[in-house]
Amino acid sequence: MNTSINEPQAVSNPVTRNAIFIVATIAQDSEHLETVRAWCEDVEGLVRSVGTRFPASGLSCVCGFGSDAWDRLFGQPRPMQLHPFKAIGSGERIAVSTPGDLLLHIRADEMDMCFELATQLISKLGDAVTVIDEVHGFRYFDQRAIIGFVDGTENPTGREAEDYTVIGDEDQTFAGGSYVLVQKYLHDMNAWNALTVEQQEKVIGRSKFANIELDEDVKPTNSHSALTTVEENGRELKIIRDNMPFGRPGMGEFGTYFVGYARTPSIIETMLENMFVGRPAGNYDRLLDFSRAVTGTLFFVPSVTLLESLASCKPVETESVQASPV
Template sequence: MAREQWGICGEANLHGLHLFFNAHDGYEPVIREALSQLPIILEEINEQFSEAMFSGVIAIGSSFWDELYPDKKPEELRPFPAIHHEDRHMPAVPVDLYVQLRSDRQDVNYIACRRLMSLFGEMIELIEQVPCFRYLDGRDLTGFVDGTENPKGRKRRDVALVKEGTFAGGSYVHVQRYRHNLARWEQVPTEDQELIIGRTKIDDIEMSKEEMPETAHVKRANVKDEDGNGLELMRQSMPYGNVSTQGLLFVSYCANATNFERILHNMVFGTDEGNYDHLLDYTTAETGAAFFAPSIDFLTSQGNID
């Protein structure tokens, strides 16, 4: 298989820096060249600071892909599925390029960011940057463990990476920045919080089918296909926040785009009885974008300036 970008399936880190860019018109050939050089630069940083467990991922937005690589496109790469239903909204905010930088040292992420900005220069414009951090033992700021259902070991690659064809080793990426209403959440008794999530808060034990409400986050985020198989994602989400704003930067990687779309739909609409994900009463999606993270081999092979 083609070499995947290592950060797609990497283990959790202490610090993350997530960068969102739009490209200036007319720079597509030189952006392709810069992208072909980026994996080498990221590997150099990883070797220089090996103890930091650094990794980086670059992903191309669904709308920008056609301009950057007009001759070939991942089959399921399409715009983010914006949803607006009652008081629940999943907006789409298209972005050309997404960069995930993660390590156990915040200064290493900063160094990588500076190298990247030097490489691209005036070709791209920074739209948003979201610094993230590991909270306690891998918990969301709601106090519950995040990513419990993530695949383990070899299965991480099976879930996250395209297996065959031109885009083998690549991954479909969906990113949403959620803003939590922690003041409201913290007024909810722990027992009720556990019913909203579907797991115990301290021990991270999933409720039984009999105990778990249809509106629990665990219930609504677990979707099965027509054959009864669970639709899985490789989540690399991290909390972010300061004294005034807190939330979760949701990031998922998958071998297809459909899994994410079906899970998001099930959270917002729920069942025919209106059993949507009640966690959405306490957090709001403010952005949403779809990308594809090609393999290292694909990126390096496209570095030909017209």
């Protein structure tokens, strides 16, 4: 694997007006696995080719691989902290774990650019993949979620964003990469809208219109903002959230597609543990009384250089040794 240049993928790119999220499984046979490996070399070129048609659109694509897919496609070495996402919680509050070998997170200000790039990327893969989830997201007013609150307020920016999301010397072979956890949440808008604004603010932990965090003596300990704040030795550990609203009003579907990028998946998993189990146990995120996770998958996002070089990587086939008859 050539890791001489560890340029990250577009993990910390600015928020765009539109996005397409595609999660797919990969066929098991060697021919289709080879198709996916060869495709890795084409991804960045396709982004550039489509992007030149409207450079101001901010078109980008982040490509990630699930744990099982990495083993089948590339074998060893593997990212140190890549593993299948395990469900968190119990009863009616579960951060579910769902299948997923390949993630495409496509962003642009114009949906037609997202659509064109998704079409080109998927057509190149052909029947080597089966798309199991596709969500078209959009920016809702001033970066608000469907529930009316601004999303991603605490995202790190600049060099701080890289520090929190890009792997460094702790896993040198995969430096420049990131981890991303995606979840699709569906909201009970009738129940949510039955709350007063003040009640909603206590669920989220921020003011709805001004987007200011509530004072500590007012903010409930089971508010969303309280339980998604993770600290270590007095320092807050951050992730980049690139969440997008989505929905089909005619079908009564209203949701948020959660996308969390981090240098280590343990930060996101701790946040979800706080939300779904509680901190302490039982003091769960009140937002989950109105929102339900229906998907959940963890992916590794290789650096740009590594992604291109993966075209020539494949697991080493080991021959089975048959014991000699006695």
